[in-house]
Amino acid sequence: MDRNADPLVEVENLSKWFDMSQGVMDRLMGREPTPVKAVNDVSFTINEGDIMGIAGESGCGKTTLGKLLVQLHEPTKGSIHFDGQDITDMSGSEEQEFRKRVQMIFQDPFESLNPRMTVFQSVVEPLRINDMYGGYSERRDRVIEVLNEVGLSPAEAYLNEFPKELSGGELQRVAIARALVVNPDFIVCDEPVSMLDVSIRAGVLNLMKELQDEYGLTYVFISHDLSLIRYMCDRTAIMYLGDIIEQGPTDDVVMDPKHPYTEALFDAVPEVAPDAERHRANVTGEVPNPRNPPSGCRFHPRCSKIIPPEDWTGSQPAFRRAFQFKRKVLTGQLGPEDVQASPGTAGDRSVEELLEHGLTLEIPEEYRPDVATGADVDLRQLDLPSGAESTLREAAERVVNDDVDGAREVLDGEFSTVCAQDHPELRTAGDQITACHLYEGEARKTRKAPSADD
């Protein structure tokens, strides 16, 4: 990899919001549309000859980002420069030139080829559209050449086949041939092997690597499979809910992830060795709704390293639990129905029960401090400051007495964290850049990342 290569694609503050349209009723009622921020304020650069990996959970916006790069979507905001030219604002002839240089390979080979066109018709189509290679026989020769290159030989046998007569691996090779036939510079691969049988994935991936050398290609490689990203990519960007939260050279991102989300993502990759200790991601909850993403750092409701305020005297895990308690009350996940002991008769026990239940984190067993006592946490073992504990107790009392609004009032303003208030900027951390408050300036950099077992 040549680190001093010229940038081929420069993306600046790119955003794509969906569902901006309003219905008639919304307009009459004066309601503002709440868009889904599929990609939000993303910036990165891809150098010529690089393979850039984009990873993340499903629904994090990686496919949208890929489609933005090949102009299948118009960006809502921001700009994309391809070889120095702004592709969001092209004239007709410039766009034609751009289309010859950029191609995309899609996830599902069974869908990315028209079922009513033969292999030849599908592969020759980009040549026809872009009016390349004079006549019919020249185009035919070029198609045969490319089919042979992608490992479909003898190509003549495939020319008149329909997609339904081919296997998934063969189809994906045809799709690759279709992308390569115009001799492009830049290919966006959207999960190119995820629909393929495991036994033929390696073949397709190695083919893509070989073709990269041969054609001098630059790839963007979108995948949720981190081992695959690690095998293929020079640089990697990790996405979460439309944000790029970490990017850098793949080795650094994999070996020394900075962002807690990246760490959790790699924890979730199963190990091959059967006797290896099974890691599970230390996160709570589900991916939030992208229509209504959390404030501040998008990951903070699930993060294990949420930062306590300066004046917090207890331990970080205790703060995480207290913060989760507050979230559960605010979002209505915790209510009087979570208590089995009826208040009044059993005296103080109902409040205790609610506290124990609310302070429990739904995380894998290995991160639970007290496996022996079962699922609920023992209040006395938590390192909570007494002020915080009394606040929690008061809130719990109100919840038990069916006064959830009162409980919300009590908790309002308590347990505030920088993670929930400010959206973190991308900062340099080690060899990569990451968007996390843990790496904010020197003061925080020295803060030891807390371990989960105290």
Added chain:
Amino acid sequence: MSTETESSSQFDSFKERWRPRIERFRRGWDRFTEEKMGVLGIIIMVVFILWALFPDFFAPHSMEWRAYLGTEPGRLTAEQADSLPHPPAFGDPFWAPLGTNYLGQGILTLIVHAADDALYIGFAAGLLSSLVGVPLGLISGFYGNTWIDETIQRVVDVMYGLPFLPFLIVLVAIRGITTTNIILGIAVTSWLNNCIVIRGETLSLKERSYVESAKVAGASDTRIVFRHIMPNVLPLAFVFLAQDAAAAIIAQASLAYLGLADFTANSWGLMLQNIKSNGYVFDAWWWLIPPGVCIMLLAAAFYFIGFSMEDVTNPQEDN
């Protein structure tokens, strides 16, 4: 010499180009004949088309022929007139295998000579509603949820409010009772279904990744609609064409029965109308049944062919 080789190589490349298409046609035909229903439909259709093209060959008499008189002008005796409509007669006193109507016209002659009218109505109404409905449906679906789509769909909604018969009565009252006007009236109301179904299909097809991959390759909207989406909606369009044709034939017959048809014309529906207006429904079965059976057979033939074509162009369980 050189030009000869050139033209022969041109011919070769031409052959090379068309071979897959011929091959495809042959495969399609094989699949079509697998379905007995489609073959039956084709047979019925071919018979009717032959009737329409060569009526004089198939009909026992010309249109001028009258029972007892033949093609000569003259008057019937009171006894002869009383025997009309005459039941099937084979040579004695005249040749009319399906009998005659009250005017002495041979029923089989009328049936054969009316085939062209029925086919004309079926094909014209079916094609017309497809030609309007399919392109509008494609456009509406491809530009789904834009003002273009909204406009077309609102027009469709309004048209759906048109009640078929009153609309046709008004149309015919304004423009006169002709077969063409009736075809227009049928087409105006039957393209709506085409449009809506094709739009729905297009909406789902345009999200396929092969459409996106064509877009990435720089294909224009026209190319995407006609090369990538239309071939995939054609089977459906064909089924609707067949249905519309069948519905049009039946609609024309019922209009004729209601007296809303050109009574100087000769059509199966009109024959039914005549038997009703002359009060022979319960007396002359040979006059009542043949036109009804022909209407049914032609409508069925369109349906059968439509369904078989769907199998050919959209092979779902192809092994």
